[in-house]
Amino acid sequence: MWKRAFSTAAVGAAAAVFRRPCLSGTRRASTLSSAVNSMLLRSLKEHYLEVAKMTMPPKIGPPPPFAIVKGALDSHGPVLKRSYGDEEISIYVTRLVSGMDDESSEIDQLFVHVDVSKPGQEESLIFLCGLYEDALGIHSVSMRPKDHDAAYIVLPTQYVGPTFEELDERTRDAFHNYLEERGINESLFKFLQAWLYVKDHRNLVRWFKTMGLFIDGKKPPQDDA
Template sequence: MWKRAGMKAILQPWRILASRPASTKSTANVSSAVNSMILQSLKEHYFEVSKMTPPPKVNPPTPFKLVKGSLQSSGPVLTRSFGNEEISISVMRLRNIIAAFEDDGDDVTSQLFLHVDVSKPGQSHSLLFLCGLYPDAIGIQSISTRAKSEDSGFAMDLDDKMKNAIHGYLEERGINESLFSFLQAWLYVKDHRQLMEWFKSVGTFITEKKEA
C-alpha cells in the first residue's frame, strides 16, 4: 500500500543527517519534514478509503441474529437458538481489505473461515466446528470439544464419511452457504471501519505534542 517512491521520499531527509553533524535545530526540521510527509500520505490514503463504495446492506438469514457490538470486537458475529442449543458463529478471512489497493483492485472475498460453537445448558463442554465458507458451499475442516471456560480444546481431523454426517448436522442448524453474502458484507464494513480508525490513530499519535 505504501509506494516505494513515497517511502524513499520519506527516508531521504535522514541521509542528510548521516552526511553532517546534526544540530538540535536541523534535527527538529528534519523531524518536522518527515512528519509532514507521513501525515500527507495518511491523509491521501484516508480519503481514498473513504470513497470506497460499501456493499448493499444485507440482513442475516433468519433466524440468526447479529451480535450487538460485534463490529467493535473479535468475538461472535451471529447467534441463534436451536431447541435447547445456543449457536454462535465467528468469522475471519484470508485477505485484508488493504489488498483492494494492490494490482487488480479486486476486493471480492471468495473464502471465509467460520468458528461455529454449539453449546447446551448444563453441559460443561461445547462443540466447536472450523469450516471454510464459499459462495456456493461449506467445507468442514475439523471438530473439537472444549470446556466453556477455555479458549481451545482437542481438535480432530475428519474423514469423508464423518464430514458428510457433520454437513447434515450443520445444515439442520442453518449453517450453510446462505450465510456467505451477509458475512462477506459484514467483514467489509468491519475492515473498512478499522482501517479508517487506524489512519486516524496514527495521525493523532504523530501530531500529538510532547508534554512539557
C-alpha cells in the same frame, strides 16, 4: 510505493536542511523531524480520505433466525447468534486471506468457527469450516471448554478426536446434516462476506486516523469509531 516515496522525500528534506551551516545540530534534527512528520501526516490524510470514499456493498441482513451480535464490528467475538431448541449457536468469521488490497478485492472464501453450547454442559461442540458462495466444508469437529470471556477459540488441553478426513463418509455426512438443520450453510455467505468488507473498511479507516493522530501528538476521542 509508500516506503519509496517516503525515503526519497526524506532524503531531499535532509539534504535541504544540512546545507544550512548556520543551524545547530539540535535545530537541524528538529527541523528534519518536523519535515518528516508533516510529510507523513499529509500521506496518511490522503489515504484516509481515499479509503473513506470507498463504496461499501449493499446492506443485507443475515438469514433468519440468526441475529447480529451487538458490537461485533468492534470486537473479535461472534458475529451471529441463534437458538436451536436448548442450544445456543454462535458463529465467528474471518477471511482466509487477510487485508484489503483495493476496492475491487474479493472475499470469496471465509473461515467460520461454529460454537454449539448447551446449558449445564462444561464444553461446547466446535466446528471449524470453510464457507464458500455455493458450499460449506468442515475442517474439524471437537469438544472444547466453554469460555464466555474469550475473544475466540479456547485451545483444548486434551485429545480432540480424529481429523475430519479420518471419519467414515456416513459420519461426515451426518455432521454436515447436523449443521444444515441449524441453518449453517452457504446461505450465510453473502451476509458474512458483506459484513467482513464493512469490518475491514472500518478497521482501515480507523488505522489511518489513529496513526495520524498519534504522529500529530493528539489523543483520539474515547468514543472514536
